[in-house]
Amino acid sequence: MVGPPPAVAAVRVAVRGALRALPVGSLALVACSGGPDSAALAAAAAFEAPRAGLRAGLVTVDHALQAGSAERAAEVATWGTELGLEPSVAVRVAVGTAGGPEAAARHARYEALGAVAAEHGAAAVLLGHTADDQAETVLLGLARGSGARSAAGMAPVRGVYRRPLLDLPRALVHGAAEDLPVWHDPHNVDPAYARSRVRALLPTLEEAAGGGLVAGLARTAALLRADAELLDSLAAELHEDASADGGLTVRALADAHRALRGRVLRRWAIELGAPPGTLSAAHVDALDALVTRWRGQGSVHLPGGIRIARVRGALRRDDRLP
Template sequence: MQIRRAVRRTLMGLPRTARDAEPLVLVGLSGGADSLALAAAVAAEAHRAGVSAGAVVVDHALQSGSHDVAEAAATQAGELGLAPVAVRRVAVVAGSGPEAAAREARYGAFIDVAAELGAVAVLTAHTRDDQAEQVLLALARGSGTRSIAGIPGRRALAAGIELLRPLLGEDPEISRATTEAACAELGLAPWHDPHNRDTSYARVRVRETVLPVLTRELGPGVAAGLARSADLAREDADALDEWAGRAVEALLPAAQPTAEGRVIDAGGVSVLQGLPAAVRQRTIHRIAREHFGVALSREHTLSIAALVTHWKGQGPVFVPGLRVTRLAGELAFDPQRGSPREDRGGASKS
């Protein structure tokens, strides 16, 4: 079975020292077809991979009867042979949007349960269809390569806990149809989340309307092609980020610290100028984030880059939390506190 092969690769990819100690991994189980098929595969492959496998079921309390749905999913996990199985009810706090708030609450529960049980990883059941939807949403937002790279196959969830997504890989390609077929073959009855049909969510509109139209007009390989685009974009983004990281390491040891900030000398400015635009923007972005705790937008990054590439004697660039000035060929990064108007003696911001 394709799903078991994907899961086997992920479980065997755990650090050998951890595998030797039979580490515990948890399946994030909702009871839907994707997570249920993943749970079955993990239960079947855990012993061969030398791991213990349990499950965590999160009750978001957003629908009537959510407690019963969570308990049913926990029962299915136990019947599959997963243990321990934890059910955690969470409070979804409105903030950046209902989907983001639910995700934040869910991942918080994953971290808490994994820490309590001593699990080294939580596995979730995102498929290539989820990846295709993510790419379309990123394209619609005008996002960069990293966002178009989509959902990562693995990332740190917390110290000592990884988030793993075995069904996102390109070989084998696991789609939603694959997980549904696996459940049918195994005699598993998945839960159908009504939120997955609620077109008030942009992701649902992409799934139910946009992708079907693209598939009808362009052919059946659209979703697979979008997911493949994410694979390619991730490779490019990783390479560019690594290049930018090396540039930061080369620039900052030679940079002279000011009382509060950093100064890149004329030679470093020449290095920045000679970098490809994608690497230069990433380098500036990383300097701001890693040394000043500032998250720059593309507009902010480009305005700072203009001090390097289009220097015409212009004044400092002010971005939230940071002031960047070019003087005598050097580039000074300083924390910006308060209003730029006050900092400049009441002059209006240019």
């Protein structure tokens, strides 16, 4: 008997592993753009789910940003039904402008995926990100300069979302999609997007590094993720110890390691309402100076109109005082 091609078999194994974590009888929804990665994922889920005693469905999001997108989304949903995926639905979203076009589309997409998952009581939403997507995310995260959390890339499991293909090279996953009706999103190669530019560079970087770059970046992401999780949980403890009366006591923070103090200060500022996207390392450093380099300086101005002052041994919000 002839088995499936090796690429198809590898994708099926990865999907089988992800499905094994779900309760028998539950529904796994494949988020499918119609591109090769998520098409290979959908085909593998259609094959594996019944064998694991699960149900698999498909959801495709129409961002309504390109001509013919509604027809394409409908075709993807019809293809899902032909594969035996149930439900297989296309959802149209309105993409806003906040944070730039990529972020706005992502936000609208995840909102729609979450809503469909909730509506159908899905146990998981499967995403088709590959090791190459992870490598691009790590490089972009490193360039942003925002620390371990962003260089840790995408989580293999986060809430209802799962990324079964995160350890597989894109070329392999594309190989598994060879016989599937796939659509190539022109946005993926549009140099207007930072991700597309990094994506285009990846083969050159891989060659320059003498191979192993994508796999190494994916491993770096996994290691940093574990480190960041530990630091975040230690920071949560410190935050609790330092909290008093809506403020943070300087004494509790001053003795802590800079890595933990920075996390606590950042979390607190966000809790007070500073928008995370606009809170820079310089803001956190200015708060840190109130704790460790105190020379009676004035209050620190944070985005969102928030002002923080050091008052009687504690950091407090002072823009609310009369």
